[in-house]
Amino acid sequence: MKDKHTIPRVAYLGPEGTFSGQAAKKFFGQNAIYKSLSSIQDVFEAVDLKEILYGVVPVENSIEGSVNVTLDLLRMSNLKIYGEIEEKIKHNLIASPGTKKHDLKVVISHQQALAQCRKYLKEQFPRVKVKQTDSTALAVRKVRTLKYAAAIGTEFAAKVYGMKIVAREIGDYSNNFTRFFVLSSNDFKPTGNDKTSIMFSAKHVPGALFKALEPFASRNINLSKIESRPLRQKPWEYVFFVEFKGHRRDSKCKEALQSLKKNCEFLKVLGSYRRAI
Amino acid sequence: MKDKHTIPRVAYLGPEGTFSGQAAKKFFGQNAIYKSLSSIQDVFEAVDLKEILYGVVPVENSIEGSVNVTLDLLRMSNLKIYGEIEEKIKHNLIASPGTKKHDLKVVISHQQALAQCRKYLKEQFPRVKVKQTDSTALAVRKVRTLKYAAAIGTEFAAKVYGMKIVAREIGDYSNNFTRFFVLSSNDFKPTGNDKTSIMFSAKHVPGALFKALEPFASRNINLSKIESRPLRQKPWEYVFFVEFKGHRRDSKCKEALQSLKKNCEFLKVLGSYRRAI
Numbered sequence: 001m002k003d004k005h006t007i008p009r010v011a012y013l014g015p016e017g018t019f020s021g022q023a024a025k026k027f028f029g030q031n032a033i034y035k036s037l038s039s040i041q042d043v044f045e046a047v048d049l050k051e052i053l054y055g056v057v058p059v060e061n062s063i064e065g066s067v068n069v070t071l072d073l074l075r076m077s078n079l080k081i082y083g084e085i086e087e088k089i090k091h092n093l094i095a096s097p098g099t100k101k102h103d104l105k106v107v108i109s110h111q112q113a114l115a116q117c118r119k120y121l122k123e124q125f126p127r128v129k130v131k132q133t134d135s136t137a138l139a140v141r142k143v144r145t146l147k148y149a150a151a152i153g154t155e156f157a158a159k160v161y162g163m164k165i166v167a168r169e170i171g172d173y174s175n176n177f178t179r180f181f182v183l184s185s186n187d188f189k190p191t192g193n194d195k196t197s198i199m200f201s202a203k204h205v206p207g208a209l210f211k212a213l214e215p216f217a218s219r220n221i222n223l224s225k226i227e228s229r230p231l232r233q234k235p236w237e238y239v240f241f242v243e244f245k246g247h248r249r250d251s252k253c254k255e256a257l258q259s260l261k262k263n264c265e266f267l268k269v270l271g272s273y274r275r276a277i
Numbered sequence: 278m279k280d281k282h283t284i285p286r287v288a289y290l291g292p293e294g295t296f297s298g299q300a301a302k303k304f305f306g307q308n309a310i311y312k313s314l315s316s317i318q319d320v321f322e323a324v325d326l327k328e329i330l331y332g333v334v335p336v337e338n339s340i341e342g343s344v345n346v347t348l349d350l351l352r353m354s355n356l357k358i359y360g361e362i363e364e365k366i367k368h369n370l371i372a373s374p375g376t377k378k379h380d381l382k383v384v385i386s387h388q389q390a391l392a393q394c395r396k397y398l399k400e401q402f403p404r405v406k407v408k409q410t411d412s413t414a415l416a417v418r419k420v421r422t423l424k425y426a427a428a429i430g431t432e433f434a435a436k437v438y439g440m441k442i443v444a445r446e447i448g449d450y451s452n453n454f455t456r457f458f459v460l461s462s463n464d465f466k467p468t469g470n471d472k473t474s475i476m477f478s479a480k481h482v483p484g485a486l487f488k489a490l491e492p493f494a495s496r497n498i499n500l501s502k503i504e505s506r507p508l509r510q511k512p513w514e515y516v517f518f519v520e521f522k523g524h525r526r527d528s529k530c531k532e533a534l535q536s537l538k539k540n541c542e543f544l545k546v547l548g549s550y551r552r553a554i
Contacts, residue, residue: 062512065345065505175512207494209503210487217484224513226486227505228342235339235452236501236554277513 009033011046012056017137017157023085023180024056044073047183054082055183061089062177064112066227070181071241074199074270075229081197081271083182091117093167094140094158095150101166104128109139109152117152119172179277187248187271194247195224197270200260201231201239208263209240215259216244219252224277247272288312288323289333294414294434300362300457301333321350324460331359332460338366339454341389343504347458348518351476351547352506358474358548360459367453368394370444371417371435372427378443381405386416386429394429396449456554464525464548471524472501474547477537478508478516485540486517492536493521496529501554524549 013020014036043055059070108131133139139151202208222245228238246253261267290297291313320332336347385408410416416428479485499522505515523530
């Protein structure tokens with residue numbers, strides 16, 4: 001920011017009422033101007049073109065796993081990870097005021113939300129039909145105009161669209177969290193409680209991944225995540241997405257990264273940021 | 278099989294005309310009775326309940342990455358991996374006989390097929406609408422009854438449903454392959470050209486994954502894949518899905534597995550099978 005007193009502009013994966021929006025507001029609070037965009041790619045582009053200073057996108061869910069689109073875009077993009085946010089995912093059954101539980105004929109929501117409430121729906125509404133929407137927020141918006149229908153979505157979406165919560169926390173998993181990344185042109189300064197995300201491809205020889213992890217193990221640096229994504233140019237070769245505790249400017253981490261660089265085909269540091277988890 | 282001359286029954290992710298069906302026929306040939314089922318879970322269940330001897334499901338695509346449903350079901354199930362199949366993914370534009378290219382107003386297909394032909398569609402049909410279906414084969418079946426519409430699907434589906442190929446191999450990626458697993462109650466005998474798939478969870482301490490990979494690196498056993506999936510019971514802990522060259526009964530691999538077992542929280546051998554890749 002050129003001027004520290006400028007109110008930052010923050011884009012997130014919308015529409016209004018998504019978990020990404022909730023996460024963005026948790027990180028930036030009241031002192032920001034928010035803009036909801038319709039895809040993860042749009043958020044990357046808006047920040048990359050400097051139309052907007054920060055972007056908030058989901059990167060991983062503790063039940064479903066990584067958001068592949070986000071990992072693949074991080075690989076291609078020049079943006080840095082500026083922050084991390086964790087949100088507990090609470091699914092609620094939402095309908096128009098006046099709708100009664102025993103009248104329900106259809107439940108709509110995002111595919112993941114429907115999957116994560118499967119047991120609840122089967123037990124409580126064995127005869128109800130389920131239909132997919134592109135996001136939980138869209139489902140809540142849509143349910144306003146539907147009869148005998150409920151959506152699965154956030155409490156915030158229910159408020160935004162003037163809907164009523166029919167049942168709270170209907171998800172089948174109690175350990176349901178989503179991690180979000182805050183993207184920007186730069187990453188964050190060392191705070192003493194940091195995490196670093198990198199991407200690299202190992203050489204295609206036996207023991208290559210083992211050798212790539214050695215610089216971290218020998219320095220007692222804890223890896224918090226390792227994930228692989230297809231290299232795409234060559235079938236069945238991979239890019240590794242790795243996270244570890246510490247800032248890229250900490251001397252131990254700096255040494256490990258220098259050592260890794262010698263033992264891998266390519267290395268990209270995606271950013272260091274204050275740990276939320 | 279009790280009787281070697283019995284014709285095996287093979288289930289695959291349907292409907293008829295999917296890449297899974299094509300892969301199943303490549304592996305088992307003419308001498309099998311095929312049954313298409315409507316979900317990956319249904320295929321697992323049919324083989325698990327011994328209604329059917331073999332099941333064919335997709336496990337990984339060289340552009341999109343792993344099929345998480347398959348990995349998660351392998352973790353829970355008692356089935357073994359009996360074989361591996363690789364299929365080149367060729368996307369074709371398919372329509373009713375008589376449909377002309379310049380009349381097209383809508384293109385329908387599975388989300389991944391649409392994504393993998395995005396560049397082609399943008400260049401050739403910038404004004405055409407795209408709509409999602411649950412599978413490429415369903416799109417081809419549906420397009421029979423639609424006007425000014427085309428589907429993206431397999432050559433085989435075009436034949437099955439009596440449709441015409443309007444344009445061949447329209448995919449944006451030339452390196453587009455899908456791997457399939459053949460599931461059964463038992464895995465395959467050693468052939469001298471094998472692969473083994475395992476799942477394990479590492480202890481939650483620094484260097485745990487590094488230590489888990491050491492038995493393979495020290496024996497020069499080549500890991501061909503490592504993927505992580507959420508543990509689910511504990512947020513941000515993972516199960517690793519690993520593949521390496523060799524059969525679980527080969528002495529080198531046997532030793533490595535015994536050594537790994539001592540260094541991890543849980544280990545499950547999913548099966549050894551003849552390499553297709």
